[in-house]
Amino acid sequence: MPELVIGDVHIPHGLCLAPLAGVSDRTFRRMARRYGAEYTVSEMVSAKALCYEQSCRRPSAQARLRTAPLAAVMREEYPMAVQLFGAEPEFVAQAARLLESGEYLGCCGEIPPAVIDINMGCPMAKIVNNGEGSALMKDPARAEAIVRAVRRAVSLPVTVKIRAGWDAEHVNAVEFAMRMEQAGADAICVHGRTRAQMYAPGADWEIIRRVREAVTVPVIGNGDIFSADDALRMLRQTGCHGVMVARGAQGNPWIFRAIRCAMEGLPYTPPTLSERLQTAMEHAEGLVREKGERTGIAEARRHMAWYVHGVRGAPAARNRLMRICSLEELSEIFSELRMGNESDGTVTKNMEKTGENP
Ligand SMILES: Cc1cc2nc3c(=O)[nH]c(=O)nc-3n(C[C@H](O)[C@H](O)[C@H](O)COP(=O)(O)O)c2cc1C
Incomplete structure (x- = not known):
């Protein structure tokens, strides 16, 4: 250690x-x-x-x-x-x-x-x-x-x-x-x-x-x-x-x-998609709190794109994430991503395998 x-x-x-x-x-x-x-x-x-x-x-x-x-x-x-x-x-x-x-x-x-x-x-x-x-x-x-x-x-x-x-x-x-x-x-x-x-x-x-x-x-x-x-x-x-x-x-x-x-030597459980998006949302909210809505949202865009890396549907979502103007818009995109991934566990499994960013 x-x-x-x-x-x-x-x-x-x-x-x-x-x-x-x-x-x-x-x-x-x-x-x-x-x-x-x-x-x-x-x-x-x-x-x-x-x-x-x-x-x-x-x-x-x-x-x-x-x-x-x-x-x-x-x-x-x-x-x-x-x-x-x-x-x-x-x-x-x-x-x-x-x-x-x-x-x-x-x-x-x-x-x-x-x-x-x-x-x-x-x-x-x-x-x-x-x-x-x-x-x-x-x-x-x-x-x-x-x-x-x-x-x-x-x-x-x-x-x-x-x-x-x-x-x-x-x-x-x-x-x-x-x-x-x-x-x-x-x-x-x-x-x-x-x-x-x-x-x-x-x-x-x-x-x-x-x-x-x-x-x-x-x-x-x-x-x-x-x-x-x-x-x-x-x-x-x-x-x-x-x-x-x-x-x-x-x-x-x-x-x-x-x-x-x-x-x-302990087992590690990576976040589920839902936890991942929840943390991303809190991150965006934190930026808005610290820097005000305009700057906070502008700065949140690329962080949000990083958070969805590896998620099915992320490329299309990323385009929209890079243009968000409000937390409401962000929440909508995340809801759609969640729904799009509810049908099977592929995304979660992939994330568990890598559990990381590029
Ligand atoms: C966007 C960006 C900003 C960075 N800003 C700083 C900085 O302010 N001070 C610093 O010492 N290094 C800075 N670095 C370098 C990183 O701290 C780090 O040394 C480098 O990215 C290598 O680590 P990594 O392979 O884990 O990314 C920056 C790197 C990136 C990509």
Whole structure:
């Protein structure tokens, strides 16, 4: 059984939900926690934007701050990390300090994050062109300076999320991770792909194993976990202390429960179609509650499409799901899907066999 301890934060089975910009908002994280995730990470938050927001003077503009709410942590979310991205050590450190103190404009959380995570893996051009995200893997001295600065600024545990390297010619995760450990990182999450690979299939778990052997702090393995079997294989092959699931949890928060059952040798019963749709509905309702009807429904569309993956009739339903304008419309589509699948048990059986997302 893996044991993951990050500073003073204990994650009993090492079951982590990954940061997913535009996806892992509070509603998504709540669903993941409900079905077994033990540790979650916020969407990535710009350190510089958080710092700049602090100079906002007009009350009307203060009411519309966009960055601070992304970093909000509710009591029920403990232990949760907030992930910062940035290239300037002083900004990242200042943002971490703000998060720890909770004394900043736009702060709407109830508790500080349990952990500060630093993004060193984002591959997007607009991020790496600023020297942020995975560009830091090409500049280990800067990455090290960031970790040291954050380490000095806060007493919270500090972690980094890295990739295998920049591209096939620059796979430097092992040396890079050792430097981050020396700079004060309390744990290292390794996504087994280079920046050049973006999210293409075939994550390299061997690099996770090599990092695990090279550092003494805990290592969290990430990349291509879409089932309980995948998670157990990663744990076995790499010796990592915890697993982090990203796309495998989209529309499938049950993956954490499935992994936990597999770890404990217990039978796992996947959700029935009805349970699946009920959870999807609650997810959509949560988004509407958190973000208002217009944004909530717009954001619910792709989550709903993920939830119906593998269900008979899903392709046609998905087209309609991508255009819903209300919870009522969603409820209607789900009723039709339920009725269309009541005649035989095929769908449920299929879902039980895979119990997962693509
Ligand atoms: C839509 C999307 C958004 C992401 N956002 C973030 C992010 O904000 N911070 C981060 O460190 N990684 C982010 N990632 C990367 C994931 O956390 C994860 O490392 C990657 O998807 C590999 O894991 P997987 O194979 O389980 O999906 C994102 C990935 C996707 C697909």
